[in-house]
Amino acid sequence: MQYIWLIPLLPGLGALVNGLVGIRAFSRRTSGAVACATMIAALGVSLLAFWELLGLPADARAYDVTLASWIPAIPLQTQSGMGSLQVPWGFRLDPLSGLMILVVTGIGTLIHIYSTAYMAAEPRGGVARFFCYLNLFCFFMLVLVLGNNYLVMFVGWEGVGLCSYLLIGYWYQKKSASDAGKKAFITNRIGDWGFILGIFLVFYTFGTLDFRAVQNAAGAMRVESAGIGVLSIICLLLFVGAVGKSAQIPLYVWLPDAMEGPTPVSALIHAATMVTAGVYMVGRNAVLFSHAPTVMLIVAVVGVLTALFAASIGLVQYDIKRVLAYSTVSQLGYMFTAMGVGAFSAGAFHLMTHAFFKALLFLGSGSVIHAMGGEQDMRRMGGLKKYLPVTYATMVIGTLAIAGIPPLSGFFSKDEILFRSFEANKAIWALAVVTAMMTAFYMFRLLSMTFFGAYRGPAWEGAHRVGAHLAADPHDHGHAAAAHGAQDSQAGHGHGHGAWHGPHESPNAMTYPLMALAVGAIVAGFVGIPTALYGGNTIEHFLEPSFTAEEVRLKPDTTTETTTGTTTETATATGTLAATETTTGAAAVTEAESVRSVRLQPDQAPETPEAEESHALLELGLMGFSVLIAAIGIGVAWKLYVTSPEIADQLAERFAGAHRVLSNKYYVDELYDATVISGTMAGGRGLWAVDRNVIDGAVNGTGWVTIISSWFSGLTDRTVVDGLVNLVGRVVEAGSVVFRRLQTGLVQNYALVMLFGIFAFVSIYLFMRAGTL
Amino acid sequence: MIDQLVIPLVKILIVLNATLVGVTYMVLLERKVIAWTQSRLGPMRVGPYGALQPIADALKLMIKEDITPVRADKWVFTAAPIVAMVPALIVYAVIPFGDTVNLFGREIPLYITDINVGLLYIVSVASVGVYGIILGGYASNSKYPLLASLRASAQLISYEVAITLTLVSVILVAGSLSMVSIVRAQESAHVWFAFLQPIAFVIFFIGGLAETNRSPFDMPEAEQELTGGFHTEYSGMRFALFFLAEYANMIVVASVATTLFLGGWLRPFPNVAWLSFLDVIPSWTWFLVKSFGFLYIFIWVRATLPRYRYDQLMRLGWKVLIPLAIANLVITGIVKVLLL
Amino acid sequence: MGQAIAFYTLSAFILGFAVLVVSTKDTVHSVLFLVLDFLFVAALYVLLGAPFLAAIQVLVYAGGIVVLYLFVVMLVNLKRSPEAHHDPHRRARLGFVLAALVLIEVGAIAAYSAGGPVRPAAPQAPPTAAATAVSAMRAVGNTEEVGWLLYTNYLIPFEVASMLLLVAMIGAIVLAKREL
């Protein structure tokens, strides 16, 4: 596994080639081929590495590669005296990063292939630029997930942020796109600020930035159940970073706007991989978070609120990609909920399954947009089933998966989360279930509005009039055409001016990835069939080593001793890491949950067979309930948007206020505009005023003072200094009248002076000798 | 007393007289050889086959009126022939004419002295010889002699450099500055240095011709241009001294060449045993034979080759002989360091 | 005794010719006296046991440098006497007097020191690293000794001197040539 550094490097190489040579020289096909080839190679290497990882014993599934030293040893103050900040370019392959590289390279490869067709109409240089960015993104994402310390991870973290910015603003001529890019970048900055502060604090606390070392050190610390300790602060700061990157409340606003980017970008970056980096990061620091129950609670609450909030907005959106964007935010909220309740494996599991079906949905929507010639408004679609059979089929699979219909992948991961949150906190579970229903609803709303019903889109040349009521309206038609044209001219996207021949199925390069992802969306869940369904819950066991500290796993007794030896008496009752403590303790649910997660080790769980059985029953019951909920959501959506669409409008009218609020996304953007942005602007203006008046005034004042003083200085210079110089000159001139007579120009007179010198010295010598003799 | 005073004095006397007689007969030899080269008879009237011609010439020159030009620098005009003659004669002090001989129970070396800077001494003294020519030309206060003397001194100084460099090559091979040691070195090396240093030998020969103002380098005495050269204003005994000095210098060059390159007094193949019957012949005879051969070649060259133009002469000296001599010296040094 | 006679004779000639060099009106005569002076100095070197240096003195000074002087004297064909113009500011007499005073002083010092410990207590060993090598060489001869020192201890000065001569050669050519 020495070669794992190749995994990020291959896409990086592709980016380099495409960036340096491709933009100038490569054809669309060549640059696409280069990008896809590097990604396929990376996927191959990843699979090989993953295979080797599986070959290792479960306890030893971790492999570190230090590629080069990066930051040499710099002495820095830490909590425990002077530490040494030394950071290598180190990569670490363990179950969690192994899972991530498979997701990134696998889905990345499919999306690269998809992009070759989707971006085919772009200008040549633009395609190379697109693939350069996309490869660069994969490079940074792989660095992020493979990095074995915080700083390397941060490099990847910032890199994917940069690539996200570049790709959102890919159509930089379009103001909304470049604005969205800036919004994403700036919003992420807030999160990164928290992340880097967290890294500082990690170094200050532990004296190292290596994940494994930090985990081990943190594992030896006591759980901060009572109040806020340093671990809590670290986790809070890291969570701020995660919130920014993974678009949680209150920093989610950038993600819906990020849909301005090309659809493959939305699929890869803003659904499958980058936005899950926050989840991954929390998972990476599972040990730390486990020791900070308060923060865990915050994570869970933020996660579930985000899930609910985004899902409710998604209910009424009409832009197909925005619906999916809010869905993504909502699903990310799910993952954070899982993390917050200590179900790190479940979160990571959902991350994986979500990557498959959300990428599938996004690519499907891309296919739809492609088919509609750039149209994204679902109100102008409908009845596309017959035009896009493959897309339709795969989209159905994706929708069923996200809705949580068994046996598709979403079912297993989502139910794992629901079950674990039910165990942890009923309120959170309740909110999550509501979200699940909403999810099922809005997804089927999307499906229905897009593929069922009558065609409502614009007419095309020589077409039979479908969806006549819209097509017949010349105004609307003109508007749609104008919108279409505008899209073309602004984005340079689409099928050329006026050459659109109606909705049609996408080329193979787009449909094959859809099919592959659909298969993934079906089968990805089978790695995590819970024990209640007589599955092995393989993924949980597989991932578990990544979420626990080594000492805890390997040497529970010594850890217990040292911990109990060093903690106060009161801590022994509630907060120790005693391996034998069970959930029957009187401690708060979250706290108990968090403690449990630390040593969540099946072979150590001392559950009796009866307890296990009741557990399984409960789990089965919850599963049934959530499937029921999803079915209700699907049914309502079917009713409202397929069988009797008029009810939807009636409902919208009846609850006009609520509808308006939801349509306007709770006015959060406006709120931010009014508070944060205008506050910042006002502050900026104020500072500018200060700058203009005070600082410029001071500078100008200094300038005036300088001018005046220099005038005096010049006066002094002319009179005093020049006077002195002239005086010296005059004196020398006057003296020279006498002394220049020495300069006769006669060589022999000069020799005479030399001779006189000899005479003088000989005389001195003579008289000194005369004294001694 | 005898060793320190009498024997050296006797040797000096013999060498001086032999040299002067040799010089006079050298003139006769030259006239005869050139005459034979040109299918003439040469001097035939005085004595058998003109054998007494040198004596007659000497008498004629001695009894001729000695004229000093009015505007001449008298002291210098008088001193110049002496200055020319003296270096030519005192060089013989270090030339080894032969091996030691046993006379009246004494081991007597056949050279006046053997100083350990012998070769340097010869070069130094030869370099002073140029004053005779310069002063003679200058003191005459006449334009042809002045031009001739400037030419001569430029020529002598130029070729002196090349000759000195060849001598240094020989010194490198022999490892000594002493003339006797150089001959002994050739004995122990079993080979004449003419074969070890052929380039040096050729350069020395050409330079020797130029040093002695011999044809084809007899520019200072070019009758057609300078009406006889630096001694145009001289007559009688002073002229005779210049004349003798020139021939004495020829013999010096021949002797030095013999000593340095042709094995001096050594018989041919001194290390070949079956030739040892040649030891019957006294060593000085070998020296004389070799020197005579050299002198004969001088005369032969004069009879054969036309005169160089002055710029060609200088070009040959500075652009051919000196670079060649330097290259030869460097190669000799490298070979000596690497192989010996 | 013989050495003393030789020394005083040579000294007399050296000083006498030196005075003639300085005082003679005719430049050419002056040059000739200089040659004679040099030859006697060379003789003094022989007396001091430095035959190699004597040969160098004759070869370089008499045979080289002074010939140059003669050339220049002959080339500088003066239409008027070189001593014709006299600058009134020049203090030749003062120089003469000062030089004489210095000579008297040096003589006085010598006279004072005659009985004093001017000589080192014993001819001390030469203060060089190559002392043993040199003493081994001394048996061979003066030339070898000088050569040995010149190419070992004083190799760098020797090379510097050769560079100086090269520079002087080029400089002389540049200065003397009418058009380059």
Place this chain on the structure above:
Amino acid sequence: MITPTHYMLLSAALFIIGVIGVMVRRNIIIIFMSIELILNAVNINLVAFSREWQHAVGQVFAIFVVAVAAAEAAVGLGIILAFYRNKETVNIDEMNLMKW
């Protein structure tokens, strides 16, 4: 007995004669020759002490002095020739372009 003092006195006398030549004569060629005399005075001293201390280093330095004298003569005579070509004189009193 001839001591180094004798040689020093001879050297000093020769030196002073040279100095007087430099001081008094106006013909620059004579001045140069006087300088040669001075250098020879120095050489006599060097060789005398070389003999006195039985060490050849004095002679080595005398050789260096000879080399320097040769260089000096070459350059100096070159300067004289160049000057003569310009001003038709070798009188040092007429070489006064550097005066005030």
